[in-house]
Amino acid sequence: MGHTLQIAVDAKDPHAQADWWAETLGWSVEPTDEAFVRRMVAEGHASASDTTEHHGRLVWRKGAAICPTEQLGLTPRQRVLFQAVPEAKTVKNRVHWDLNLEGGDKDALRAALESRGATFLYQASEGPFAWYTMADPEGNEFCFG
Template identity: 30%
Template sequence: MTSRFTELSVDCHDPELLAAFWCAVLDFEVIDRGEDKVEIGSWEPTAEEVRARQMPPTLVFIQVPEGKSAKNRLHLDVSPIDGSTDDEVTRLLGLGATKVDVGQGSGRSWVVMADPEGNEFCVLRTLAPSD
């Protein structure tokens, strides 16, 4: 008996705002909407495909009344695939992200950022092919 990692849920105030932000970051699409939630992903999961093999999880943004109160205990890491880390940080700033200091210090190979609702995430080294 086993389980699959099928989705990651993110509590937020504005599911539409965060879904749009993360769709732009990850090149995902909205795959489901409900009264207080939006689900995005790179594919639309079916039970058969999930049972057959591990697939990339979806992100589900769920509206909650309370705000974020502390540093996230779980966060996403993203890696640029077609540009430098610096170029990706600039792009994400243009989408509404901010740089944040969570005590990481200077000289790190990653950049800590926050989405429009303050959820931390890291931009790691680029995976773009070198010339």
């Protein structure tokens, strides 16, 4: 029996995080079915306060997900869910993301990510491998090299 994996990431602003990571990974933000959201509110399963507008679309306030563009609408699929939490990140992540540059220029990527709100934390190396550790706009650590 196989399993699928969804990674859930706590976020102060799940929609902004989904936008940022989708652009960073070259993935897509999963679209929200606005008619479904409206129906859930109309039937009393949710309230208008459970929703918000993001980029002119009605969405669930507490979450946004991303996946590889070619997997949009497929089940199963790789998926990262950003879920709203009230508290800000305060300590080092126990899990972080490693991005594979696939031959790209790490200095150019660092500059591009910093221009979009990422923070450079440090450079490290082990043997012949060197990488940068950075934080996304909400402080979640990730590496690439």
